[in-house]
Amino acid sequence: MPYEVLGKPSALAVAVATPRLGMSGTRTLIAGDDLTLDVAMAHAADAVGVLVTTGTHSREDAARLPAEQRPDLVVDGLGEIVGVLRRCGR
Numbered sequence: 001m002p003y004e005v006l007g008k009p010s011a012l013a014v015a016v017a018t019p020r021l022g023m024s025g026t027r028t029l030i031a032g033d034d035l036t037l038d039v040a041m042a043h044a045a046d047a048v049g050v051l052v053t054t055g056t057h058s059r060e061d062a063a064r065l066p067a068e069q070r071p072d073l074v075v076d077g078l079g080e081i082v083g084v085l086r087r088c089g090r
Contacts, residue, residue, distance in 0.1 A: 008034075009041030018045075031081060035061060039071045048072045050081060 006013045018028050028047040032038025033055025039062075042049030051062050051071040059074050075081055 008032075008037040009044055011041075011044050014041065014045035014047065029081070031075075031078065033057060035065065035069070035071070039069075042071070043069070050075060052076070052078060 004012075014028065014030070018024060021028075026046050028042075028045065029050060030038055030042035030045065030047050031050035031052055032041075033052045035051060035057045039049040039051055041047075049071040050073045051057060051059075053059055053074060053076050062070050062074055073081075073084065075084075
């Protein structure tokens with residue numbers, strides 16, 4: 001099978017990764033620090049998009065976006081995601 005180099009956002013990357021993880025797009029969480037790459041990829045895959053404010057974009061940047069482009073969750077570090085998942089019973 002030939003290899004293909006993928007960049008973000010990539011619907012193909014999500015389509016390949018989710019079945020390998022035994023998940024569907026709607027049960028997948030994509031976290032990253034870039035609204036235009038990571039969060040956009042999550043939206044395109046119908047996944048949960050999480051903005052981590054340790055890099056490219058901030059809470060303020062997310063708040064300025066139209067509602068349909070905003071992340072589902074904004075955290076200041078990946079450790080916060082673990083806490084959210086525990087509270088959700090995951």
